[in-house]
Amino acid sequence: MRARAMLTIGDIAHQPIQAAAPDWSSKYCADPKQSAATRRRIFEYCAARQCLMLLVHFGWPCCGRIVRAGEAFRFIPSDREP
Secondary structure, eight states: OOOSOEEEESTTOSSTHHHHOTTOOOTTOSSHHHHHHHHHHHHHHHHHHTOEEEETTSOSSOEEEEEEETTEEEEEEGGGOO
């Protein structure tokens, strides 16, 4: 699948578990409620557009896609894409 866009994500998400639980915030979030809303909005945007993402805090492999998984999302690293 070819990406139409790529988005680099810094402090919006710190761990891959935040894809499955986008409302979870880390201790580094100054405003947990706002950070959860922003994370959900960005994940929704990228899932709908099939954006390739570089999530710098996720560790290797940190490049991949966010896909819809019910009410949440799932991170699929680029080395595991179909």
